[in-house]
Amino acid sequence: MTDNTTTAQTLTKQDLLQVVAIAKAAGDAIMTVYGQDDFSVSHKADDSPVTAADLAAHHVIVAALAQQFVGIPIMSEEAADIAWDVRRQWHTYWLIDPLDGTKEFIKRNGEFTVNIALIHQGVAVAGVVYAPVLDTYYYGAKHLGAWRQQAGQESPLLGAKTPREIPIIVGSRSHLSPDMAQYLQQFGEHDILSIGSSLKFCMLAEGSADLYPRLGPTSEWDTAAAQAVLESAGGTVVCYDSGEPLTYNQKSDILNPYFIATAPGWVKQQPSIDAY
């Protein structure tokens, strides 16, 4: 695919694997910084941390996407100052978070990801999530399906085989909101797993967790790629207030509303009669 007539509908599996290769190149750039004894951390205007790794990955991705998918606009967390009047005209664009989970990167716990999403008419239609330390790729497109690749082996993402008796709920390692505890009261017995970055969506897609309620702030680039993967695997991501799918580029504000992500096949268990 080499021209700007490309739309989400014509993205092929080969195109998707090209984006996987771009994510790998960005991951390599991140790992060069990760391997250094000391790297400096600065803070952006919103006080979120940024490192040389975020910027290196950003440059790798932007250069490669611009070369391989000519004419498709790009928005990155590290180059987000694009006027709403400009980007509201975009029907198709790349939305990237070169390093999601910067706090986890700084803590060196491996729970960070490279995220590249293709947005078409407000919908995250394709995405690649790469966790370099875990050597794991998650990728998918709505019209193609979703896959995980580990140690060079690709397998389809299908969620959990049967609903679990005790659901596994995932939350942020670094940003657990007070609203979350209240929300969780509606569930009976459940297990909670904390993990950084967009890996939470991927855990739903691969069936290692069931529910990801995000009752706290995220930006559109934090969620787009992983939402595309999860929905391509059969899961859902809906706004907490409206129950409508989480969308992109529909408002000038880049912050997402609260949302609930569910694994493929998730069915909320009704409280058993013993609970009364």
Ligand SMILES: Nc1ncnc2c1ncn2[C@@H]1O[C@H](COP(=O)(O)O)[C@@H](OP(=O)(O)O)[C@H]1O
């Ligand atoms: N107050 C806030 N406003 C906007 N985004 C926030 C935020 N607090 C956390 N986030 C987002 O949450 C992401 C990390 O998610 P998690 O806590 O699930 O690991 C961060 O991504 P970055 O690491 O790319 O900055 C950041 O964008």
Ligand SMILES: [Mg+2]
């Ligand atoms: Mg992020």
